[in-house]
Amino acid sequence: MGTAFNIENLKFKYPTSKNDTIKGISFNVHEGEIFGLLGPSGAGKSTTQKILIKLLEDYSGQISYFGTDLKKIGKDFYEEVGVGFEMPVHFSKMTAIENMKFFSGFYKNTANYQELMERVGLWEHKDVKVGEYSKGMKVRLNFVRAMLNNPRVLFLDEVTNGLDPKNARIIKEIISEYRSNGGTVFLTTHLMNDVDQLCDRVGFCVNGNLYEVSTPRNLKIKYGKHEVRVEYRENEAIKSSVFPLQDIGYNNDFNTLLKEKEIETIHSGETSMEDIFIIVTGVDLK
């Protein structure tokens, strides 16, 4: 697997702002992985995405896309890239199918949008004007729009925001399948569930800076509580004890508890991604 994006010392400043919005970040996105950029609102996630999808061009630093300088790639870039925006991006007085037909007409290689719309539960509403769609339906249609050109790299901004759990799961399943088939995903989000369930690697973004970049598992090991919590029943009451994870097999108290008590639950003391984010950046996600 190669590198889809290699970003070196990326800086960006909006013409109207005094300070840099992106302050010299470096990271890479491997081909075939789901990379998550996690951060609160205003952290610079969407700006980073806009730069990577070539909507913002006056940046400094170096970005390469599969080894080629991003600035040297023309509009054919969009034949390979699918973009799912957080906000609705469809013609509201046109039906969903009219929108899909219009947008798909500009690509050389197009996906089967009927199949995609069926999977996200929109096919039966294909002849309804998008303006009459609920927020969740618009989010799902945005996702279908992003997949229209069978992209090699998929950019998704807050992809499950506003979706009910059932539809969020369907979207996550499609994303996972897409990754399994070799697709690369760049995901920006503030939702922990998305990161935990989808991302192979995650970067923490705050105030235009990028903090730790690693796998969710490694982050949990590095910043997690190394302990085991055991809940057990004693005298009709539920009690719990916490043991250090190190040398747990030689811990007599732990072993005695397992042998003599009626165990209800055993949990390793994993720290949530949200807690890890706060530990690493010192900033709350909300």
Place this chain on the structure above:
Amino acid sequence: MKTTLRLIFGEIKRLITYKIIPVSIATMAIWVVIFLMVSSQEALELAPLLIFVDVGMMMILLIGASFHLEKQEGTIKSMMVMPVSLTQIFSAKLGASLVLAIESIVVVSVSLYFIHGITFNYPVLLLFILIAGAVHATLGFLLSLISKDFTSLLGWIMAYIFPFMIPSILFTFGIIDKKYEWLLMLSPSHSASNLIAVAISGEFNMGKILVASLYLVALTVLLCKYVVYPKFKDSAVRG
């Protein structure tokens, strides 16, 4: 070219779906009724003014309405991540807006011919209408881009109409003296109105035609290149 045509057809389809072309046709119907009620001479005198209202004021208003609706929808941003250039998107919008101008002369020309038997030099009229339409479409984009929403756009349109359109209309009715005409031609709307009047009356003043045409073409190109296009790009990216 194929992509640009596809974009133009998409724009025209939306102008119909969003009731912008139907509203424009309804306005045209009012002109037809007026032509039915007046004499041939009066119809000939009124025609340039009615075409100018359609190609000037209506063009700015309808482009503004369409622009702010699309801004709300975020569709321009969606189009920017397609394999088309922003220049193609912008050109398609400009091209589609000229359909409104052409629709205006078709309705006026056909109705004047069938009601009063009046004919014009149609190729010249079409050329001048395209020039007048292009400059007003550009102004429509400019006013849309500097306004926050549709209400604010209406304020900007009024701010444009008073110094640039009203004097031209007053001149047409003889309220402003002819000696001020060259000064008035600084107004794109007056220069455009002049071209339309010339094409309909057939009284060609080559000096005036050349100055008005060159001025409007240059203004359209300069405004598009240095003001409207950069602002359009910025607005599209910000969403």
